[in-house]
Amino acid sequence: MHLKIDLIFYCSLLQNKGIF
Incomplete structure (x- = not known):
């Protein structure tokens, strides 16, 4: 599903923003 x-x-x- 979507x-x-x-x-x-x-x-x-x-992850790209570095929050995770």
Whole structure:
């Protein structure tokens, strides 16, 4: 589903920003 993809995409964005 789209939700799972959105979650992975959001996590990737956080990692790119260095928050995670």
